[in-house]
Amino acid sequence: xxxxxxxxxxxxxxxxxxxxxxxxxxxxxxxxxxxxxxxxxxxxxxxxxxxxxxxxxxxxxxxxxxxxxxxxxxxxxxxxxxxxxxxxxxxxxxxxxxxxxxxxxxxxxxxxxxxxxxxxxxxxxxxxxxxxxxxxxxxxxxxxxxxxxxxxxxxxxxxxxxxxxxxxxxxxxxxxxxxxxxxxxxxxxxxxxxxxxxxxxxxxxxxxxxxxxxxxxxxxxxxxxxxxxxxxxxxxxxxxxxxxxxxxxxx
Amino acid sequence: xxxxxxxxxxxxxxxxxxxxxxxxxxxxxxxxxxxxxxxxxxxxxxxxxxxxxxxxxxxxxxxxxxxxxxxxxxxxxxxxxxxxxxxxxxxxxxxxxxxxxxxxxxxxxxxxxxxxxxxxxxxxxxxxxxxxxxxxxxxxxxxxxxxxxxxxxxxxxxxxxxxxxxxxxxxxxxxxxxxxxxxxxxxxxxxxxxxxxxxxxxxxxxxxxxxxxxxxxxxxxxxx
Amino acid sequence: xxxxxxxxxxxxxxxxxxxxxxxxxxxxxxxxxxxxxxxxxxxxxxxxxxxxxxxxxxxxxxxxxxxxxxxxxxxxxxxxxxxxxxxxxxxxxxxxxxxxxxxxxxxxxxxxxxxxxxxxxxxxxxxxxxxxxxxxxxxxxxxxxxxxxxxx
Numbered sequence: 001x002x003x004x005x006x007x008x009x010x011x012x013x014x015x016x017x018x019x020x021x022x023x024x025x026x027x028x029x030x031x032x033x034x035x036x037x038x039x040x041x042x043x044x045x046x047x048x049x050x051x052x053x054x055x056x057x058x059x060x061x062x063x064x065x066x067x068x069x070x071x072x073x074x075x076x077x078x079x080x081x082x083x084x085x086x087x088x089x090x091x092x093x094x095x096x097x098x099x100x101x102x103x104x105x106x107x108x109x110x111x112x113x114x115x116x117x118x119x120x121x122x123x124x125x126x127x128x129x130x131x132x133x134x135x136x137x138x139x140x141x142x143x144x145x146x147x148x149x150x151x152x153x154x155x156x157x158x159x160x161x162x163x164x165x166x167x168x169x170x171x172x173x174x175x176x177x178x179x180x181x182x183x184x185x186x187x188x189x190x191x192x193x194x195x196x197x198x199x200x201x202x203x204x205x206x207x208x209x210x211x212x213x214x215x216x217x218x219x220x221x222x223x224x225x226x227x228x229x230x231x232x233x234x235x236x237x238x239x240x241x242x243x244x245x246x247x248x249x250x251x
Numbered sequence: 252x253x254x255x256x257x258x259x260x261x262x263x264x265x266x267x268x269x270x271x272x273x274x275x276x277x278x279x280x281x282x283x284x285x286x287x288x289x290x291x292x293x294x295x296x297x298x299x300x301x302x303x304x305x306x307x308x309x310x311x312x313x314x315x316x317x318x319x320x321x322x323x324x325x326x327x328x329x330x331x332x333x334x335x336x337x338x339x340x341x342x343x344x345x346x347x348x349x350x351x352x353x354x355x356x357x358x359x360x361x362x363x364x365x366x367x368x369x370x371x372x373x374x375x376x377x378x379x380x381x382x383x384x385x386x387x388x389x390x391x392x393x394x395x396x397x398x399x400x401x402x403x404x405x406x407x408x409x410x411x412x413x414x415x416x417x418x419x420x421x422x423x424x425x426x427x428x429x430x431x432x433x434x435x436x437x438x439x440x441x442x443x444x445x446x447x448x449x450x451x452x453x454x455x456x457x458x459x460x461x462x463x464x465x466x467x468x469x470x471x472x473x474x475x
Numbered sequence: 476x477x478x479x480x481x482x483x484x485x486x487x488x489x490x491x492x493x494x495x496x497x498x499x500x501x502x503x504x505x506x507x508x509x510x511x512x513x514x515x516x517x518x519x520x521x522x523x524x525x526x527x528x529x530x531x532x533x534x535x536x537x538x539x540x541x542x543x544x545x546x547x548x549x550x551x552x553x554x555x556x557x558x559x560x561x562x563x564x565x566x567x568x569x570x571x572x573x574x575x576x577x578x579x580x581x582x583x584x585x586x587x588x589x590x591x592x593x594x595x596x597x598x599x600x601x602x603x604x605x606x607x608x609x610x611x612x613x614x615x616x617x618x619x620x621x622x623x624x625x626x627x
Contacts, residue, residue: 126418135409146468329487
């Protein structure tokens with residue numbers, strides 16, 4: 001069900017990402033003060049944008065889950081959030097490298113976006129422990145969705161608060177993306193952004209497909225084994241429980 | 252709905268008065284932390300943004316104690332079930348618990364503010380008091396709503412005392428931020444200045460957003 | 476539907492640090508029931524004298540009596556009772572019978588491990604074994620031996 005179009009998607013992602021890298025290395029100009037290292041911006045910023053959108057998308061999917069009670073939405077929400085979290089690590093690492101190269105410190109407090117991101121990251125890092133520590137699968141999904149909605153609502157609020165707290169002392173390109181970027185940088189940025197979005201979507205589809213397949217496999221096993229199949233031990237799993245409702249049997 | 256909220260709130264206040272579990276612990280924690288700060292910072296007094304920071308961080312962590320305990324009686328003594336059996340609007344539980352937490356925080360601050368003024372604050376707190384009370388009220392509202400949500404989420408988990416602060420602290424960073432920025436001019440050594448308008452506005456916006464979000468999602472936490 | 480069911484399970488669903496009266500007053504307010512009903516029930520279950528002591532100082536049987544009060548406070552049409560007479564001495568059993576027993580005039584679903592008593596009271600019997608209904612019949616058709624056989 002999810003496997004459709006996966007190959008085409010992967011192909012597209014590879015092409016765009018390769019194109020983006022090519023542009024970054026050969027086309028985009030070297031920044032006047034920061035030099036070559038500034039190019040990490042083409043990785044860092046798209047990753048951040050995609051991660052944040054991923055978090056918010058996770059929240060929206062969680063709303064869908066609570067309204068429809070369909071387990072698939074919970075699965076989608078989980079995958080979106082957990083992928084965004086991984087991207088978030090990337091954002092923090094690349095941000096840190098960039099900070100070290102530009103300002104000599106591994107972490108800077110006066111870059112509001114990076115700081116906001118840290119807070120968001122700390123919050124979403126609780127998502128899996130939260131799921132992990134609720135055993136009842138239905139309740140786990142429900143509570144995770146509530147969390148995803150709260151956290152999703154929090155993201156814009158957080159960025160607003162932190163940004164207001166910082167005086168604009170740094171002429172970071174981040175604050176004026178698309179506005180003050182010269183043409184060739186803008187093109188590179190947009191391509192990099194497109195590549196990152198495609199990467200996210202492709203990975204998301206991959207993971208959904210693999211989880212879906214695993215669920216179907218388990219359901220089939222249960223059916224084969226009949227009623228004597230051992231109940232899946234209350235697994236300490238942070239992933240949504242695989243309870244595909246078996247089609248009605250003919251007893 | 253109002254009657255249900257009143258009944259719940261009355262029960263919670265009664266329980267707290269009877270057991271005295273939460274508020275004294277919070278107050279004691281706050282005062283002790285001020286003392287620890289004295290040794291940690293190696294200063295006899297603080298003012299301005301340092302004062303604001305010490306004060307708000309201490310309050311935040313003291314609030315964590317209250318947040319951890321908020322739903323414990325419900326969970327362990329069947330309070331959830333008893334409530335769910337009644338023909339009552341479930342959101343009443345959210346409102347009542349938020350109000351209770353707000354009340355507990357206010358009592359905490361009745362102790363913490365004078366203690367802070369006595370132990371650590373260099374300028375006098377009197378002239379700044381009305382403005383400070385305003386900031387406290389706005390911040391309390393935010394902490395109360397988010398704290399109730401985090402507590403409700405955490406109460407059903409195995410590691411509830413760990414999860415509740417882990418959820419609440421990042422969510423409350425904007426509150427600490429705005430409250431500290433708002434109170435910095437109030438605690439200056441040279442005498443209180445005026446607060447920049449944006450900080451109370453941020454607090455207000457935060458309170459509004461989370462109150463609405465909480466209202467929307469709370470029912471889903473109670474189904475059983 | 477909520478508000479017309481009374482549930483009495485293994486947990487009394489009362490706060491241990493509050494008194495009997497405080498607990499029941501709270502429940503009364505939740506259900507919109509008049510305070511006089513609380514007093515009436517306390518009298519009928521013989522708990523009026525000890526209604527102002529915190530629950531944790533009371534014996535298990537007394538707590539159970541208060542739990543019965545809680546269950547019928549809002550005059551439910553349907554009672555769900557899980558071993559309701561556990562922990563009760565004969566005097567207490569007599570006291571609660573008109574409230575939750577056969578004479579209460581309500582529909583009751585009772586789970587019990589006492590086959591004799593259960594059969595005497597019931598109109599319909601449902602016996603479960605391994606999650607499946609093994610006995611489902613009118614009480615007249617079921618003997619005590621049938622019930623005991625379930626446990627082997």
